[in-house]
Amino acid sequence: MKIALLGYGKMGKTIEQIAIQRGHQIVLKVDKDDRDYDITKADVAIDFSIPSVAFSNISNCINNQIPVISGTTGWLEDYNKAVTLCKEKQGAFIYASNFSLGVNIFFELNKTLARMMSNLKQYKVSVEEIHHTQKLDAPSGTAITLANDIIKEHSNYKEWKLEESDKDAINITAKRIDDVPGTHAITYESEVDTITIEHVAHNRQGFALGAVVAAEWIMGKTGVFTMNDVLNIG
Numbered sequence: 001m002k003i004a005l006l007g008y009g010k011m012g013k014t015i016e017q018i019a020i021q022r023g024h025q026i027v028l029k030v031d032k033d034d035r036d037y038d039i040t041k042a043d044v045a046i047d048f049s050i051p052s053v054a055f056s057n058i059s060n061c062i063n064n065q066i067p068v069i070s071g072t073t074g075w076l077e078d079y080n081k082a083v084t085l086c087k088e089k090q091g092a093f094i095y096a097s098n099f100s101l102g103v104n105i106f107f108e109l110n111k112t113l114a115r116m117m118s119n120l121k122q123y124k125v126s127v128e129e130i131h132h133t134q135k136l137d138a139p140s141g142t143a144i145t146l147a148n149d150i151i152k153e154h155s156n157y158k159e160w161k162l163e164e165s166d167k168d169a170i171n172i173t174a175k176r177i178d179d180v181p182g183t184h185a186i187t188y189e190s191e192v193d194t195i196t197i198e199h200v201a202h203n204r205q206g207f208a209l210g211a212v213v214a215a216e217w218i219m220g221k222t223g224v225f226t227m228n229d230v231l232n233i234g
């Protein structure tokens, strides 16, 4: 495949390595100062940029009939607009807050655990995420997915809050430490015990491999998809 990288930072560079190992070609690398590029040179685009430009990068791909995979977090207020545009133009689009296989398994564990805990009112749930200090958004996209999935499955919670102690909400704590690639933990706490499930990324390879696999999978398809479609889980 001929791949366009929209965002050539930490993730763009890791994706480049993995894409080449899997026999693909990088035909375009777009970063902050690049303006007049021709996206139609690519078969597929992979966007790992910054929150303020993700929607315009994605729209440009859809408007030019280029399938697009986006892992950029912190732009979800425009997600429904991207879905509508994709349907109108019969494009192909996947957004995932986390492309790693391990986290997508963790998402399923989180939903199952939330269903099991739903009637056990003595436990209070919380979410913690830890990332490197360069991260622009908080809470992480992955923490938002985890909290929203708990809300869908658990009868006690209707909303999440960042860095607040609210007994009726899922409290999310976001920590920023050195070079941490991404750690997420869900904790249920009662007076007598604590249950924690945790995912720890050791590096960015898992995120990057998932994004390349999603790009391979989307070729020849039209529609709006998720990583559950790609991995056939959930």
Ligand SMILES: NC(=O)c1ccc[n+]([C@@H]2O[C@H](COP(=O)([O-])OP(=O)(O)OC[C@H]3O[C@@H](n4cnc5c(N)ncnc54)[C@H](O)[C@@H]3O)[C@@H](O)[C@H]2O)c1
Pocket: 006, 007, 008, 009, 010, 011, 012, 030, 031, 032, 033, 048, 049, 050, 051, 053, 057, 070, 071, 072, 073, 074, 096, 097, 098, 099, 100, 207
């Ligand atoms: N979904 C996942 O699995 C996953 C995994 C890791 C990171 N992320 C997300 O991906 C994004 C990128 O992460 P990163 O660690 O590579 O960040 P990074 O800061 O290393 O890279 C972002 C790059 O985007 C560039 N950029 C700025 N304006 C741009 C524009 N107009 N067009 C294209 N590029 C532009 C920046 O110059 C930078 O090089 C973040 O939102 C992060 O949260 C998601």
Ligand SMILES: O=C(O)C1=N[C@H](C(=O)O)CCC1
Pocket: 073, 097, 098, 131, 132, 135, 136, 139, 140, 141, 142, 143, 181, 182
């Ligand atoms: O490094 C980042 O930034 C990450 N962002 C994603 C998120 O916000 O959940 C995924 C993990 C790494």
